[in-house]
């Protein structure tokens with residue numbers, strides 16, 4: 479019997495949702511970083527099995543939004559609750575469940591029969607803390623099942639996938655076998671640049687940045703893709719930091735991004751980056767939309 483369906487990945491910022499998606503896919507589909515709110519869009523990862531197709535939806539973290547960019551992100555995450563066959567709710571291993579987690583559990587009440595609690599980052603705690611945490615979660619919410627995992631190493635992920643496969647309904651393959659994500663190559667290229675900015679810059683810079691790929695051209699007859707991207711920031715001071723002394727920061731971001739792109743697209747990449755100030759764009763509904771963060 480062929481089974482197929484949609485699986486939502488939800489949870490607070492930074493619990494490891496995108497890392498888990500990448501671990502399941504065996505590829506980097508969604509960028510990750512130690513900074514909260516790395517993921518801004520819903521990203522689909524399609525896993526093809528002999529007897530099934532699992533379509534995972536990675537989402538931005540759920541938190542209290544204070545400006546249009548964040549409101550759009552939380553809306554994007556909440557929209558998947560009712561639209562999926564299985565909901566993976568991620569929390570971090572530790573001594574307690576956070577109030578934000580409990581608030582999220584509450585909003586999942588109508589979907590509890592298809593909600594699985596995934597306790598991530600078990601590599602960071604001693605094993606003895608897991609059972610009490612599971613017990614606390616069980617008392618707080620009637621999850622269908624509980625799975626401790628380490629998304630970083632893949633520990634516990636096969637058992638989780640087996641449970642998901644059991645829960646999925648009989649159905650057709652919805653997507654062709656060579657399709658791994660719904661996101662365009664342009665989107666992935668822009669996200670790779672944004673990931674490097676997240677990893678290499680600090681303070682408010684990561685949150686003030688949007689990346690738009692202006693052109694993406696495969697150069698005919700050559701094993702080469704030419705990519706031009708603009709990095710939008712909110713203020714002149716941020717532009718200065720991004721460019722760095724004699725362009726040193728731009729160079730680091732560009733080189734790191736190019737190497738990842740060459741790996742992902744399996745070809746040589748010629749990457750050109752530009753920095754532009756779009757005053758206070760995260761507060762502008764129009765620009766948030768224009769940069770693709772309102773779905």
Ligand SMILES: Nc1nc2c(ncn2[C@@H]2O[C@H](COP(=O)(O)OP(=O)(O)O)[C@@H](O)[C@H]2O)c(=O)[nH]1
Pocket residue numbers: 489490491492493494495496497498509510511512513514515516517539598599600601602627628629630631
């Ligand atoms: N130690 C440890 N770190 C993890 C694990 N999973 C994710 N992380 C880290 O947690 C941070 C946030 O991960 P990310 O996937 O971007 O979180 P998201 O915001 O929920 O998508 C990154 O620095 C990850 O490397 C894990 O299993 N163990």
Ligand SMILES: [Mg+2]
Pocket residue numbers: 495496497508509510516517537538539
């Ligand atoms: Mg993420």
